Amino acid sequence: MTVRTILTYPDPGLSTICEPVTSFDTELSTLAQDLLETMRAAPGIGITAAHIGVFQRIFVLELSPTQGPLYYVNPEILWAGEEIIRHTEGSVSMPGATDDVERPRHIRIRYQDLSGNFHEEEAKDFHAVCIQHEIDQLDGIFWLKRLSRLKRERLVKKWLKEK
Template sequence: MAIRPIVPYPHAALATHCEPVTDFGPALAELVQDLLETMRAAPGVGITAAHIGVLQRVFVLELKPGEVRTYVNPEILDASSETMKHMEGSVSMPGFTEEVERPSKVEVRFQDVSGQWHDEQTEGFHAICIQHEIDQLNGMFWLKRLSKLKRDRLIRKWEKSHR
């Protein structure tokens, strides 16, 4: 188990659609543990395999200390018409956040590390985080959810801070 390097924005992995996980063996369990350790070190509350350059459909969330959730091959089945706004950011763009509006409730289907399927209904911050991470697995970095004006302004600030 290891803390792995996080790829920085605008790394190509962050704009790439991740492939489904088909092998539910020891390599997946090790990847999940590495993701958890990397996310905690970042720090963050969620991280996808794409954030460390691994293009597989897996992410972990730890919204409360010790309550780790692993999502493999997740898909959103349904989303509410009600929305909520929340400040979002990324471990690949630390220190930069902006308000994003998303559905306030989602139903998600996913597999666990052993390959078992689960359906889950979530709301509030948990639902926001699931949508954010699934977007990333689909190659949609969170900035794409912003207006062009806000996105361009944030990217300029990011680039200026990394010269």
């Protein structure tokens, strides 16, 4: 397992749309473990392969130490509820910068595990926010794009100044 270098905003790789994973092999397992180690070292609670410059549709979440890591390969949102939740978000690619983002409170997703088996699950509240945030990144949508232009410009200016 290796801690990999994380792309830093505004790296153009953070706007890259990731390709589906097609090989469920030891290379994918190694990537998944590297993602986990890199995320923990950052520290963070979620990371995509795009964050480390590997443009494949895989991410890992670790929402609590007791639950352990959750791996999502080729995830897609099947359904999103109408109720909206506002939650503070940030990124391992822009450490220290956070702001509130609105997203659906409840979603249903389909994804594959590291062996290629398909799963469907529903997620609510914080778990749903995290999944949507990481899927956005796989789609080349860095979380800042969910903010108004004014909020985004202020946050970037402040972050660059502090950096």
